[in-house]
Amino acid sequence: MKKIVFTDKAPKAIGPYSQAVEINGTLYISGQLPVDPETGKMPGTIEEQTEQVMKNIGAILESAGYTYKNVVKSTCLLSDMANFQKMNEVYGKYYTEEPPARAAYQVAELPLKGMIEIETIAVK
Numbered sequence: 001m002k003k004i005v006f007t008d009k010a011p012k013a014i015g016p017y018s019q020a021v022e023i024n025g026t027l028y029i030s031g032q033l034p035v036d037p038e039t040g041k042m043p044g045t046i047e048e049q050t051e052q053v054m055k056n057i058g059a060i061l062e063s064a065g066y067t068y069k070n071v072v073k074s075t076c077l078l079s080d081m082a083n084f085q086k087m088n089e090v091y092g093k094y095y096t097e098e099p100p101a102r103a104a105y106q107v108a109e110l111p112l113k114g115m116i117e118i119e120t121i122a123v124k
Contacts, residue, residue, distance in 0.1 A: 009063065010037055010056040010057075019060050032120075033110065033112055034052035034115070035114075037059075042114060046086045046087055051090050057118060068094050070123060070124055072121055074101075074121075076102065077110060078106050079106070079116070
């Protein structure tokens with residue numbers, strides 16, 4: 001059965017979608033922007049934005065009973081591929097062993113003028 005996942009510790013959806021959906025032991029997390037759920041603001045640097053995105057993902061994982069170790073796939077969207085290495089350094093702190101499969105793309109623009117957005121799939 002499909003279960004909608006929501007936590008106040010991650011930003012609310014800015015459109016007609018859920019933070020995450022769980023079905024059959026798989027958690028699908030919508031693309032997370034670097035919005036601080038307490039202030040509604042985004043930090044300035046790619047490192048800070050990546051950190052905030054990963055915190056948002058972590059909050060959703062935790063609220064659904066998952067951890068970063070359950071993540072099997074990430075898709076990273078960057079507004080500028082020149083930020084790839086700096087993003088990678090922060091991202092790598094969260095997946096030190098058996099990192100998930102991943103794709104990274106440069107896109108023309110992200111919502112709210114963010115520099116990064118990451119969608120995530122986790123499996124129990």
